[in-house]
Amino acid sequence: GENVEQHPSTLSVQEGDSAVIKCTYSDSASNYFPWYKQELGKGPQLIIDIRSNVGEKKDQRIAVTLNKTAKHFSLHITETQPEDSAVYFCAASKDNQGGKLIFGQGTELSVKP
């Protein structure tokens, strides 16, 4: 079955710096790749997603890139702010399914003011 590996497990950056989180997936049939942000005591919230017919997608300070050949995708956060501190999860699914997801292990991002 599908396996999603996420790195790093923890990431600490200074406010204003960029943060990059990387994920690799094993099943070449996967074609939907969402990123979720989870704040303490809350459920995951979708922040950006990408489908396999697109190589890059941007939304203000957040961008996601997808390399289908290498089977990896990355989350880029520019100009980080303290409120970006949270746990971030990548995920993958087949058949463009929005909710039947295989998640990575998570990255705890800490943005120091």
Place this chain on the structure above:
Amino acid sequence: DAGITQSPRYKITETGRQVTLMCHQTWSHSYMFWYRQDLGHGLRLIYYSAAADITDKGEVPDGYVVSRSKTENFPLTLESATRSQTSVYFCASSVNRNTEAFFGQGTRLTVV
């Protein structure tokens, strides 16, 4: 707009007891999902449902039972709780098969 709500938020139960976690959504979403979250594993899909009376297994279904008699409710039952089922459980829903999933606030379950 209540969205998706889970109850209870916290639950402590004893090994061998039956416990039911509730999930209710007000959006009339077709799809609903149950995930468990454990350190080092991210979130893993337990069961999902495409519509009322249609359910299917996810990645880790053993020890769990679900039902969906109404579109808005998707309860998860642990028929005989074990310590390995100590976890945070998240319910989610999506409009249809191909749209994003929205997650509830979670239920922290401890089995002692």
